[in-house]
Amino acid sequence: MNILEKNIQALASGTNEPLALKLNDFLKNQKCTRFSLDENLNIFDLKNQVFMYSDVNQEIDYFKNAILEKTLRYPFVCIYGIGNALLLKSLISFYKHIFIFESEIELFILALSVIDLSEELSNGKIYLVDINEEKVNIQLSMLFDQKDMFEYLSLYEMFINCSYYEKYFIEEIEKIDHIINDNINLVIRNLDPEGKLSLICYKHFIQNIPLMLKSIPFQRIIQKRKNQFENCIVVCAGPSLEKQIPLLKKYQENFVIFCADGAFPLLYKNDIIPDYILNIDIDEYPITFFKDIKKEKLDKTLFISTLHTHPKVISYLLECNINVSLPLAINVPYQNININEFGYIEAGTHVGHVCYTLALLLEFKNIIIIGQDLAYNDKGNSHFSDFALGENIDNTLNIPSLKILAYGGEGEVLTHLAWDDYRKKLEILFASNTQAKFYNATEGGARIAFTEELSFKECCLKFANQNKKILEIPKKLTLNRGNKFLKKVIEIFKKDLYIINQTLEDAKFLYNALEKILLNEDKLTLEFLVKFYENIENFNSLIEQNLILHDGNLKNVLYCRGENLSKIILTKISEEEKYLSLYFVIYKDWLIFFREKLNEKKEILNNLVQNL
Template identity: 50%
Template structure:
């Protein structure tokens, strides 16, 4: 078997360039061993499977053409496809001309090596048109969440179906096909589950941020906190409010001076009742429900780390507050870097972990991170302000997951399960920065953490006293006023941008409405010109920092959903397809105009209050 070293090296270099470095490293290690034990490549690029004593293709040319034609016919005008099996990569190369992205899933390292020595995919790999996914890679979930969350991907995830490269895979990889299909569908749901157009959270978060800006600019600047404290101590304990927390409290109280304690707001009352003083309390609630967590007086040096989109009443109540902007375009656009940026996530414990990482902690011990009900059916620790059996947790659909320690199963629900996946994503991405020790001793097993009892963690990591820090000061009043003026100027620019897009979108909507209600036979050339007008507006929307800052993400998902319905109908006639495309876009414009108008009102209210 003669591998084409030149082609193979070009393809591996393309993988290393950023499209999939872990796969490239695995291939390089594999090639050093030269252990092709199962597959070999013939001169005509057919692959022989020694285990099953069969060639991959009964008739190479005919089967390639059959699957090429079938996949194109099954996905007309699709922006992407997912393909199981790389085979000899000739089909991948041929299909790449027709899609923005092709995601190729494969479990056999030998087949990756053979394929990448047969066909030059370096341009496709470098550009991101073709992405190769090792389905046995430990961090494959992380890879999928990153890939599917791309701006030109998440809108069209409802088009997903898994195609196979050839008949060989359906014969010998039936179970693998089923498993990877379920895995992909699960992670698509994680990406799109929170993109509910009826959710009030994006607008509420935005309104809170606008209202909080003056108070934020008078709080402790996040960058000042980092400059004074980053890297000054190695060991942190992140405390969540899961039911397993109660059994750890006595030991935590004894060792609290030997670790920096990050406390999710829901566990604050429980800690204070045991005379445990947290160093940081995190909060990111959009509503004022979390006020119930702050009924007791906090220690004088505790820092309240608060998301800038937290309910304004929280900021009014708390002292020693460090209001932090999220690492998202909507906040980054305002240029207030002294008060950001941090990927606080959607769950308060996530906020605690990223804050600990940003402060440079190398050892992070997790307590109360159950993400599951305990044996008694409790959802939270004793002392949780809304009760151990919080009724809100009963509303969600339940499912079973692998339990802590890998022994048996635990009962969770989909919201907790989403949190678990997102925490695993966080931990896998930061594995080189810190080591995460799950000392919860209960609940669900969380990947990319080492399970260790809290007693063992204390013996191994808590050997010296933590430093004492003074509470950092806020900005001088004159500087705070200058930043507020800068904030107001940016908001005024956003107001004008919003009005321009409202005018353009309304004009196009009215034009489409007139066209579709004209009851005329619309010529193909005319419909093509209408689509060109739509694409012109789309280009403006897709390249606008204002429109793409995340605030309207759910609305753009609806654009993809409505167009996906048209694409799913697989209309062959171009004229009929364009007609339905225009109808779908008009329907979406109505949603977009409504959302844009709501955002405009939020900006106007914020400017009026200034």
């Protein structure tokens, strides 16, 4: 196996299978016609009739030193242009991750023919990004959300491989720089930097555990119902929904209907009974959607809600004898309780997202979307008229607005930042699940990539080829089995509390030690400071390795740590003693925030264990 084959195999098995497939396809069907490599490893550009490097070694050394000077103590670096890969190889030992961005497939081929990077490509130390990849946004959002990346996103800067790229690829550099910044901002917003939502969701999760044990185990629903039907409709509550109601009513027996909770009153008023109603709200206002309904009409409908939904909503539905199921969200704190019979689902941040993931879990092949406007209509409304919370409710939320590409690809529509973030997350979901086809039949609002736009009428005519059969509602757990599960969960939470208490003790000890060091730093040697820095790194490793501590509920706390430490890194302080002194000040302050949030989590757990 030659170097190129080895590198491509490492790409395929490690960090970037789509690029590996693209490289193999190129090698089978094409040859390098624009770029060639000489015996000195200089690259000649036949189109512009110019060598990439004026002097290979001299230019690589120059850009290496320039990058290192500007990235002192950076955990990662982003570079435009792979060149002959010699610069990349010379920088490997200085960073945890190196991201290389390139638009030319031939340059990938030439560079990967020169140097064996297979180990670094396999373990993710080097990540090659093809900026022409259709799903580049998906790749970047996943990369920047890694646990050793999201803390330090404020350090992002795009560096250049050599002068050649700056001269001939400036448009490509500006394009990917814009895309990267867009994805970084999306990741940071999703981190909940202020920590307002994370612990609320955790509190609801804890409070909903007893309610979950009284509901239908979600895994039973999936086991009994998956692959029963091919075609479904997801109904959201955008302003375009009203015009689709007549067709939805006509064809409701031909499709399984997933309904966002806010859209339910409009469907119910028009005698359309959905098969699934979904909700993920942390507020109790969704109860409004289910007032004054005849419960017997919903005897075959399943209400699916994640465990961070407001407990009053769940309690209300259970009291009304509505069929409720509460799956656990797919992330660490939920999976840690290890009661797999209740199943897991990717919840996302909006109710539509969980509608689509449920449809995927049930193995639908054709998923038709209506009411997913993600934009204001021409009257400035955010929802259909008579929406329970007001047709212009989003106008009252004071969210920054922007214009984006409209449905159909012509013109623009007005949206807001939260909807736009949601649209991007949906595009990631749709692009990542090619086993199903997504048809956007909203006929209004924003364009959503990785969907086929088709009118609702055409969708109905194309897919209304069978009547849906009535499926049984799975049974709940017996009282005895539910109590056994509850005891099991409480024992797990007691162990979690022990770990949290130990961590709080360690954090307190570390804080007190830092206070003493900062009071006496003039008397301490550099050797001592370096040794104590290792203690901090050990504490950081403990947090990262422990699933109770390094979970979504403390993610904003960890982001705060990296964001504040990045401010010191950006000062480019070369003197180790001065850098460590500033580092200790920042870390001591962060420990106050960390202990505060961890104590809040401890109180939430304590309340459940003591009350039950």
